[in-house]
Every structure is written in C-alpha cells, then in structure tokens.
Amino acid sequence: MSYICPLCNGLVVPEQACPHCLQGLSECGKLDDYTGPYSPYELQASSDMADETKSVCNHLMYCHHCQTSIVQPVSLWDLSGNL
Ligand SMILES: [Zn+2]
Ligand SMILES: [Zn+2]
Numbered sequence: 488m489s490y491i492c493p494l495c496n497g498l499v500v501p502e503q504a505c506p507h508c509l510q511g512l513s514e515c516g517k518l519d520d521y522t523g524p525y526s527p528y529e530l531q532a533s534s535d536m537a538d539e540t541k542s543v544c545n546h547l548m549y550c551h552h553c554q555t556s557i558v559q560p561v562s563l564w565d566l567s568g569n570l
Contacts, residue, residue, distance in 0.1 A: 488567050491566055494544065494561045501546070503548050503559050507550070512549060513549050516546065518545035519545070542563050543561060543563060545558050546560075547559075
C-alpha cells in the first residue's frame, strides 16, 4: 500500500479559491508542519470525514489578500494499483 499526496509531490496544482474574496490561495505546506503552538483553523472536515483522516493530507492554504488561512484536505493517491 503506497499512498502519496499529489499536492506534496507536485502532481497537482492547488486551485482552491479563498471563500471570502475568491482570490487564489497560496499553498503553504502540510498542516503537519504547523503543528505545535500555532494551530490555524480547526479541521472542519475532520468531523464528518473521520474515517478519511488517514487518507488525506491536510494542507494549509493562505490568502494573501485577506490574510485568511484554511485547511484543505487533499485526498491521497493510491499508487499500489498503478505501479
Ligand atoms: Zn500533502
Ligand atoms: Zn481572501
């Protein structure tokens, strides 16, 4: 079983728009890199996607326009079937 995050590996380009101003969000890396004293917005998707938490890579997206940061869960790709 080999799961990779397409966003971490540069296989996809994040095209998430800011929910507030609809500007393009900047991808700021994995949320894992931000664990610690600074925890951005709570994982809104974690409650109804509890079973999916292992198969997503949470990325922190930031809007430079209105200084909003959101967490974008990225579904991992299963490479075991493709290789
Ligand atoms: Zn990732
Ligand atoms: Zn914005």
